[in-house]
Amino acid sequence: MRFTLLVLFFSALFLLGSCDTKTKNVDACGDGFLDPGEACDGSLMTVTSCAELGYYGQTDALSCRSDCTLDLLVCTDGRCGDGIIQAGEREDCDGENLDETTCEDLHLGSGLLACKSSCRWDTSGCEVVAVCGDGTVAAPYESCESGDLQDTTCENLGYYGGELACADDCLSFDESGCVGGCGDGVIQTDEGEQCDGENLDAQTCLTRGFSQGSGALGCTLACAFDETACVPRSTNADLASLAVSSGALTPAFSAGATSYAVTVPPTVPTLTVTATASGPYASVLISPQQPMALNLGSNPVTVTVTAESGTQKVYTVVVTLLPSLDHESPSIGTLKYVPAGTFQRDATSTNLSTVSAFRMSRTEITRSHWTAVTGWADPSNVTYSVGTGDPVQRVNWYDAIAFCNKLSLLEGLTPVYAVSGVDFDTLTYAQIPATNDAAWNAATANWSADGYRLPTEMEWMWAAMGADAANPGVTNATGYAKAFAGTIPGLIGDYAVFGYNSAEVGRTMSPSSSPAASKLANELGLFDLSGNVWEWVWDWYSVGYPAGQLTDYRGEVSGTNRQRRGGDWASIASLCAVAYRTEAFTYGRDSNIGFRVVRP
Structure with a gap:
């Protein structure tokens, strides 16, 4: 018994000696706990994104400052409640900032217009109260009510089909159920679209049959090709020049004349016909290939000019090689x-x-x-x-x-x-x-x-x-x-x-x-x-x-x-x-x- 009491006594003394005597602060910033009034503490945060705080943009991850407040410098593009109307984020107003808009401006009669905490109009103080969800469309303020789309359809809005709905705020339509439409960047060939915005389906003025000298093909708001910068293909199949390396053309060259003759002496074994087209995108084919070896007598040459449009014009040059006028004596x-x-x-x-x-x-x-x-x-x-x-x-x-x-x-x-x-x-x-x-x-x-x-x-x-x-x-x-x-x-x-x-x-x-x-x-x-x-x-x-x-x-x-x-x-x-x-x-x-x- 005595032995047991002694063991208990010394154990108590050991426990008392081993206790931490350092002073602890409770409910303080930096203690690693989210205490009341703290937005964060170290890695612990009440929110993890700017969007949770109502901001519309964010440039970097949220972090906690040493005073247990969030570093909001990374939150951008404003938020509902900052007093600035962000029209791009569908804010009608922001707090007291109504942008000088009144009930009359919204066609809701007289009264006092206010702003909801959601930064949308509070029309309860207007003579005509627009209450989304009451089944009555308060036009022109409201666009629709659930079940009453005012005869508006996806087709009315430029889509090719689908099911239109009313947005939750009754101020606009929910077009998410609409299918296709000119302007969506997708070419709906079944609906007669030729193009859509910048999407030209790899077509150009040239592929559309126009001249190489055309400008850029465009697309109209109706999703049809805009060919105003396209130039028709040239039908000019005339020659600008026609020449021979020996002799002279008869008659002298003119674009309207298509038949020529040239006579050369027997001392000219070869001859070259050259030609250039008048049209900038026309091609010239000379047959036979030049230069040509001449045979005694007639040597016909054809010069075919093909205009950019495909129109052709054929010029002919008949080269006559005269027989040798020399005499061969069997004796000398x-x-x-x-x-x-x-x-x-x-x-x-x-x-x-x-x-x-x-x-x-x-x-x-x-x-x-x-x-x-x-x-x-x-x-x-x-x-x-x-x-x-x-x-x-x-x-x-x-x-x-x-x-x-x-x-x-x-x-x-x-x-x-x-x-x-x-x-x-x-x-x-x-x-x-x-x-x-x-x-x-x-x-x-x-x-x-x-x-x-x-x-x-x-x-x-x-x-x-x-x-x-x-x-x-x-x-x-x-x-x-x-x-x-x-x-x-x-x-x-x-x-x-x-x-x-x-x-x-x-x-x-x-x-x-x-x-x-x-x-x-x-x-x-x-x-x-x-x-x-x-x-x-x-x-x-x-x-x-x-x-x-x-x-x-x-x-x-x-x-x-x-x-x-x-x-x-x-x-x-x-x-x-x-x-x-x-x-x-x-x-x-x-x-x-x-x-x-x-x-x-």
Whole structure:
């Protein structure tokens, strides 16, 4: 018993010693309890959102301040009871703030209008009392009453169907049961809507069939497309331009003309037709694909213009490639066509020469040509020649016209020349005079014959200057002044074997002629009209030309010596000029004189 009492005694002393002696505050802010009058304490709050306090907006989470009040700085956009009417939140009034509105303003007669705590009108003091729920619509203040919608339907309000109800305050309709409507952003195709607000169903003026140059497609308040900014597609299928790379269009281009022709010489292997449409969004298709290779004769081209609207217009261009006017001799090769034309022959502008068309051997007659045509031995001085492809030389003027007749007879053509007492069919080389001979000097020419002959001086000059290749059909007023027979600008050494006896740039370094056509051809495709060997022409030599206009001039009727032209491999550059002219004995066989031939 004593032991039990002692245990109880000491246990009591232990409990008394272990008690907390710190002073506690009861019902104080910060004690972690929501005490009366406190909005919050620490993490404990009477409300958790601004909306619970009537605010319309909130920027952050509510928090408790150290004085156990809520931090309301995060609550925004006002609230009912702040004295400010928030019309956007359907507040009619706020406390004493009626915005100077009266019962009369609400069509409720006289009386005293007030504001409810809900910030809606209190009309109980008005002459006409609007009581929502009494079954009577106090128009125009009230819009409806439950069961009395004043014959208003969802359809009346712009919807396509559904069930309309009266709002709890009777001031408006509850449209939540209405279905669809223009303005809801959803296209109701079953109701005839084409669009709705900004929703255009991916349509544009372009997809609606209008021009690429249109503005923006819109949507009307009736949910129909607004196409006032749309521009109709252009029907313009005209061309603005049509051109060819060679030749000239006939007639000259005009948008209204659809058929054209162009003729080009055989030297034009390809041609390009280009065209641009007049309409900004029209397309142009040219067939065949350009540039086009030309075939002999007619080469039709179609240019189809498709307007933006799809309207089409077809233009045609018929390109005619003329056959080659060159002549191919089985004996001496190609004779290049030289067109008819007019040129100024010296520094006097009125001294004009006109020549008819002819064909000229593209090279000087070579040693191999001579032997093949005549069957005679090669007369050339081989010391001044590198091979049988070089021009034949040591031929006098008599030899040259004899060769022409032999070539004509060989090819079945009518010989041009006649010499008294000479039968060119049986003529041998030994029968050709090597001294001055009156009969051969009196040789006559049948200018209408189709055989071969020497060129006249005017024909040679016209060919050497390149005829009218630079400007077809135009008088060549400057060609006579060319320093050599070739394209200007250019170097004489590119076109002529010349200058062995000089120190001039481009001179030949060999004391002989060179193979024919070893240099560049001139504008007509003719080689060595300057340099290599001098060339005989038909004309008797005279100091000058007659003045004025000359047509197919064939020189003086008599003389002592015949003309030679073009210079040779040893000549200085000035002797190779187009205008340079000199003479030689008709019977002389010099190792630097040869010739070339022409025919109609």
